[in-house]
Amino acid sequence: MVNVGDKKITKRKAIAKATMFLGAEIIAHFENKELTTKKGPVFQTAIIAGIQAVKKTSELIPMCHPLLINGVDIDIEIIDNKHIEILCTVAIEGKTGVEMEALTGASIAALTVYDMCKSISQKMVIKEVKLVEKSGGKSDIKNG
Known part of the structure; x- marks a missing residue:
């Protein structure tokens, strides 16, 4: 691991984005921006999984x-009739x-959506996972 002992403590933030193709078949099942499958509420579960993943990244x-x-x-x-972000x-x-x-966090949330929806369709694709923004430390980045 890189030694960070001499670095200053600063406020830091990072935003990552996962774009996922679900397809019209899965999106059509959503009501009020949520889908509940036999496994439970998809987005709520994915959010919890993403948070857990953030906390366990070093593992x-x-x-x-x-x-x-x-x-x-x-x-x-x-974001449209086939995709989520x-x-x-x-x-x-x-x-x-x-x-x-x-x-x-973004990756595991996307994988959780896949797991929760695979009984409806397995044509889903996690299309892209990327760093959108980083601030604090040596450099700031904005990738849009």
């Missing part, structure tokens, strides 16, 4: 530091960034 990615996360926010939106925002006051935590 999954070998060189990540264990961090005391200040906050996690996961939003899932239906998952945004995972992670905040911390620390010596290292939270990009990996945000990317992990």
